[in-house]
């Protein structure tokens with residue numbers, strides 16, 4: 001799958017978040033995001049964020065857990081997109097999440113912007129804590 005198609009799938013996923021969030025007065029502040037992940041086998045999984053108060057929400061990358069249920073943990077590429085179409089690099093927590101799912105994900109391509117600029121996850125997560133200790 002090309003990067004443009006993956007970006008479009010992530011943006012389409014934000015539409016699923018909107019009905020929930022549209023009822024909230026604070027939605028403009030919290031925003032909503034979709035994510036699309038292409039696995040090494042070529043399957044694509046999408047997710048949406050839940051921007052809830054009291055810190056109980058989660059990022060769109062977290063709700064792509066269906067890939068784990070499908071028995072996959074190794075990514076080929078990933079992208080997160082805000083409802084307005086802006087591509088968002090993953091937050092630090094999501095970078096760590098993707099890494100911990102499969103260490104080979106350090107070689108996953110992360111799409112950074114609408115121009116389809118991308119880097120490998122290892123560029124965004126250069127000093128993993130697991131290099132320092134045995135787990």
Ligand SMILES: [Zn+2]
Pocket residue numbers: 059060061090091092093094095
């Ligand atoms: Zn995140």
